[in-house]
Structures are given as C-alpha cells and as structure tokens.
Amino acid sequence: MVPMSSDAGGPDATATPSPYFVPAYAQGRPGQRPSPNYAGYPPPGYAPPPMPGPYGYPPPGLPPALKPGVIPLRPLGLSDIFNASIAYVRTNPKATLGLTTIVVVVAQVVALLLQIGPLAATGMLSPTTAGEFGQSDPSQASDSAVIALLLSSAAGIVTTALAGIVLSGLLTAVVGRAVFGATIGIGEAWQRVRGRLLPLLGVTALEAVGATVLIAVAVGVVAVISQIVGGAAAFVAGAVFGLALTALFVYLYTMLSFAPTLIVLERIGVMAAIARSFALVRNGFWRVFGIRLLAVVVAGVVSGAVTAPFSLVGQLVLMVGETTGVMVIAVVLISLGGAVGQIITAPFNAGVVVLLYADRRIRAEAFDLVLQTGARGTVGSTDDLWLTPRH
Template sequence: MTYGADGHPPPQAQYPAYPPQGYPPPGYPQPGYYPPPGYYPQPGYGYYPPPAPQALKPGIVSLRPLTMSDIFNGAVSYVRLNPKAALGLTAIVVIIAQAIALLIQIGPITSLGSLDPETVNATGGLGVSDPAFIGLMLSSMAGAATTTIAAIVLSGLLTVVVGRSVFGAKITAGEAWHRARGRLLPLLGFTALEVLAVTVLVGIAAGLTALMYYVAGIGAAVAVGLLLLLGVAALTIWGVTLLIFAPVAIVLERAGLVDAVTRSLALVRKDFWRVLGIWLLGTLVASVIAGTVSVPFSLVGQLMLMAGASTTGTVVASVLISIGGAIGQIITAPFTAGVVVLLYTDRRIRAEAFDLVLQSGATNRTADSGEAIDQLWLTPPQP
C-alpha cells in the first residue's frame, strides 16, 4: 500500500451512493409521497399536461363550435328544459291548424251527398258536379295554406324558445308569443317569396316541357321534362339551404326581410355542404319518426276509404288521418326547429366568434333576464 508524505494512507475515492433496488431516482417522489394539488412532474418523468378547460355550458349546448351530436342533443334537450313552451305551443298550433284544415275539407265532402254506389252514374263516374269538384279542390288548397301558415307561426315561436334555452333560461308560452308575434308578418312575407320562386320555376319547366311536346313529340317531352324536374329539385334544395337561416334572423336578430336574406347567405355560403348535410339528416330523422307514429292512423283511414265510399266513412277516415298527422307534427316539429336554430348558432360561432359574446353574457348572469338574453342575439357580427 502506498502512503502519503504524512505517513497516512490516501483517502478513498468518493462515489455517489445508489438507492436500494426498486426505489425511484433522487428527486423523484418517494413511495408513500403524494404531491400537492396542481403538481405535475417535470418533463421526462411522465409529464402530462393539465386538462383543457371545459367550455361554458349554461344551457342546452356548450358555448363553443358545435358538433352534429351537440346540435341533435340540444334539439331534444330544450324540449325537456321548457316542455310547456315547446310541446304546449306546438300542440296548440298544430291542433288548431289541423282542425281548421279538416273542417275546410269536410265541408265540400258532405255537400256532395252520399258517395254510395247508387250515386254512381251510368258511365261509371261519380255524380259530382263541376262546382262541387272545384269546391273540393279549393278546400284542399285552403287546407294546405292553413297548415303552411301554422308551420310559419310555430317556427317563430319555437325559435324564441330555443334562443332562451341556449342559456338555460325558462320561458312561458305567453312570453314566447309576446316575443314572436311582431315578427310573424316578415316570416309570412319571406315564405310567400319562397313559394313564388318555386312556382315560377315549376311554371317555366312545365312550359318548356309543353313546348317540347308540340315541337318534337311525346318522347322528347318526357326526356326534357325529367331533366327539368331534376333541375328544379336541385335548385330548390340549393335555394332553401342558402336561405335556411333567414327566418331565424328575422326572429332572433329582429332583421328585416332583405337583411335576413343577406345574413343567411353570408352564414351558409362558406359552409354550405355541412349545413345541408346536418339539416337533411335532421329532417330525415323527423320524417321517419312522424311517419312511424302516423302509420296506424293512416292505415286505418285508407282501409276505411277502400272498404266503402259513403260520406260518413270518408269523413271518419279524414279525421283519423288528420289525427295521425297532428301527433307526428307535435312530436317532431320542436326537434326540427331546434336543429335549424342550433345550426344557425354554430355558424355564428364559427364565422363571427359569437361564442365570446354568448360566454360573456352567461358569465354576467344574463340568463337571469330573458330580455337581456334576447339582446345578445342582436350583437353585431365580430370583425
């Protein structure tokens, strides 16, 4: 062994001590140690970022860009939040409209008298005079108009209910009516313009088809007619989709007819296919549900019409079919209206950062005041 100058052996080399096997390295929390709240290990030691903050959800949807499931769930949730306003108003409007339409249709039927085989003329046709037939056609048109007007009124009322439900606010049927009644005239005007536009398209297609029949015969007329029919259908879907938010803007933004059309075009134009897809899917779901509910009533009504041609049987069958249609509308109309309004909300959030406005209103306890909520929808678009 080598000794130093002082006669003592040199000091032993110092090496770092290793912890016993199975223990974590120095600086890492020891077994039995629990870190304080909010502590996260440093990178390299199993670091996990803190969870992202949840979006504010004061009502039926989170105040952030919405997914399709958010929209569909919200379209159901607002009915649970405001059942009296949503289902109550729907039932009142639908029942009144169906009753009026049914009375309008039954009048000409009863005026025709019995439709038993004794009234069948020698040629095999029903002994129905031309005035009675015209009255029957006019009554059908009047019934359709009544149903359309009722649908417009109902859409305005339900739009108000959904607008309040976004913040979790309650609303009564009377409040919804007070809020929407001043916007019914612009809604009717917008619908009249839509019907006029579709009528013009159909008239042009029918005229061109007739012209082709006289020029080139029946074969060419059928081919051209089918092409024009497809074109009219495509143009109708395209136009309806572009203007789908105009009624919502009329009610929630208190916009005029021209401004509402402009707003809808601006919101839909950059996300046309998504709006179309979600709207069509929601409409398909509602149609399937309504059809399923009304099938028993329609089936019995059709069987009664096929079994006998008496006036009484015809009236009873019409009543049954109307009842089935009314039940289907009461169930599905709130869902359809909710999908459209929440799609509009999503588009404003994505295009105008409108979620910041909604979050500010919810944070400031705007949900405590229905009038303050209504004012939020009037906020100008963000730059």
C-alpha cells in the same frame, strides 16, 4: 446591441420587458379587442395555456366549454345539435310540446272543417254517392264535387302552411332562450314573435313565388320545344330541366335555411335575412345540407311510425264505411295521426335549424364569446345578444 429609442419607433430603453406573452384568451379573436380583465403582467408562476385543439374544441387537460343551457358555447358537433334539439323539449315541455299541440290542433281542426264542409255540402260524404268520393267510380264525380274537393284541399294546405310558419317562429324564440338555460312561457313567446309574423309570411311567400316562376318557365320552355321540335326532344328537355330544378331547389332551400331564424332572433327584414342567410351558409353549405337532410330523414321516420296506425285504421274505416258519420270518423282519424306526428317532430326540426344557425355564427363570427357574455349574466336580456351590430 443597443436597443432603439422610443422616438425611433422602437421600445423604450428604460422599460423592463415582460417575460410573459399575452395569452390567446386575453388577445381576443381576430377583429376583437383584448380582454378588459387582462392586467398585462401575469402573476408569478404563470404558465401559458396549451394551444387550442382542432376546430376550436378545448385541448386535453382544460376544463370543458361553458354550458349554461342545452349546448356548450363552442363549435357544435352533430351529436351536440341533435341532443340539444331533444333536451330543450324536456327542459321546457310547456312551451314546446304544449305550444306545438295548441297550434297544430287548431290548424288541423280548421283544415278538417274546411275539407268536410264542402264535401258534405256536395253529398260526397253520403253513402249513396260514395262513388263520387272515390270508392266506386271516380270518373262519375260531378264538376262541382271535383271543384269542392280541390278547393277544400287547397284551403287545408294553406292553413297548415300558415300554422307551420307561426309555430316555427314561436319555437325559435324558445330555443333562443334555451341556449342560456332560461325558459320562456307561451305568452311571452307570442309577444316576442307576433311582431315578426309579417316578415315570416313575406319570406315564405317570396320563396313560393320564386319556385312557381321557375317551374312555370321550365314548363313553358318544354312546351315550346314540343311544338317546334317534337315529343322526343321535349321529353329529353323535360328530364334535364327536372334535374336542374331539383338541384336548384335543394341549393336554395339550404342557402335560405336561416332566413326565418334571422327574422325572429336578429329582428331584421326579409331581404336582409335572405342576404345574411346566404352569407352564413356559404362557407358551410355541405355541412348545413347534410345535417338538415339527416334531421328530415329522422323526423320523417319517427313521424311515419307514429302516423301509420292512424292512417291504416282510417283507410280501412273509409273503405268499409256505410254511413256519413263513419266516413267522418275515418277522416278525423287520418288527420289525428298527422297532428300527432307533427307535434312530436316539429320541435326537433325547429331546434336543429336554430342550433345550426348558432353553430355557423360561432364558427364564422366567434359568436361563442358573445354568448358567454350573456351566460355570465353581464347583460340585461339574453335576447339582445342575438342581434347583429348595425352600421
């Protein structure tokens, strides 16, 4: 059979075809250019590598995946994510436990002052008015005492939420470096994150407003049904709306999991982060939901075990306290237990979210090849590897 000429679109008859094929690592992944280091003709004796194993894992007999930091640069399993979420704390305790301790302690002190101040001003911490504090007869509490309690509780919640936003952003920067085996100081982490605090607050506020609107609409519809049809129909409608809202909140919570991480690591805006989080989670919803749920359960068990002694002692002291000072000590003990629990679990939760995000990019965008570039030291800053191309 006579080979076609090159003019006809076929191979050049004068060229000697290579007996070797271009291996997968030289071809690159779909949508990527072939490796620039591939010369075209392997050396004599070259044997093609075996086919990749399932889910991107190396086949038997090949060296393990490159692991410059806390994770191997390949698709991650559950054990990879959980182990790395603990390992990065051990490798950089100053910027994890130290940073978490600073933020949590400051937030707890501010929240405690916001709570104790109004309570003391209205006499609710005084033993002579203990009934207003809830030990004797809560129904006798004055309107000013109730308002003070509500305002102080709201102020404490807001303070804790703001501290959580700041802390999650700082820990995200720490995990981003730990992927490459690098560490980051507290000052440098703050420098990286402080310009992203406004978008972080924005996405949190948007989520809070959206949840409030959905709840308000559901309550309004149930109230209208109660007025028009009756109490029984309103009860049924309320149950249906409650289940629907729970499912919707779980769905949105999962789909928006990566928005804060994207704001910090990819340095994009609020709406872009929300859209990209949806895109990354869409094809891996149940995996992301399951791992996040398991992480919350693990963190909750650990936190409960740590805070239980503080809470128990604080409640006992609060019940038998006869002076204002003793009651203040009880409140401080309860707050201290919460702070210790958060210091232990916050780095773990942040690590799980960031590493899940990295895993989704590896699976959806072949991001492990990009990470390998940074691991080999061929870029100026590994922080820039997290950025996505702008079109």
